[in-house]
Amino acid sequence: MRLRIGNGLILLFVGLWCSGCSRHAAPYITLPSGKQIKIASIVPMHFPNGEDALILNCETDISIDDAVDLRKEVDEIWGIFRKNVESANLSNGMIRITHPEGSGSVTHSKGYGFVFVKRADGLWHCLQDKKQ
Numbered sequence: 001m002r003l004r005i006g007n008g009l010i011l012l013f014v015g016l017w018c019s020g021c022s023r024h025a026a027p028y029i030t031l032p033s034g035k036q037i038k039i040a041s042i043v044p045m046h047f048p049n050g051e052d053a054l055i056l057n058c059e060t061d062i063s064i065d066d067a068v069d070l071r072k073e074v075d076e077i078w079g080i081f082r083k084n085v086e087s088a089n090l091s092n093g094m095i096r097i098t099h100p101e102g103s104g105s106v107t108h109s110k111g112y113g114f115v116f117v118k119r120a121d122g123l124w125h126c127l128q129d130k131k132q
Helices: 007-023 067-087
Strands: 028-030 036-045 053-059 092-101 108-118 124-126
Touching: 036 067, 053 067, 067 092, 067 108, 067 124
Parallel strands: 053 092
Antiparallel strands: 028 036, 036 053, 092 108, 108 124
């Protein structure tokens, strides 16, 4: 199966990159809440034994241990990123979100991945949710 990425995704990434160049070292997107999220990358992933996916790697200022607020933010991100996954004609999308910790020259980060799958009925479902 050959992975196709729609023009919308390419334009989004170029737009994010260009808008980020003028103010930031990396591109940012603004969520409906007004908060800005740093985008590290948007990459397609081919799985030989499964369906392909589009992966968004981003950073947050919310602790990975704060599951409630983190999930609210991921839902906002998914509301935007889902359109890119659908434009790429994919039924799998992943948001890998990290929270940088520490200051100075020595830092580390914690991260978590949220996998979204389009079900047979056409609705998207996060695999981390209870079966619905």
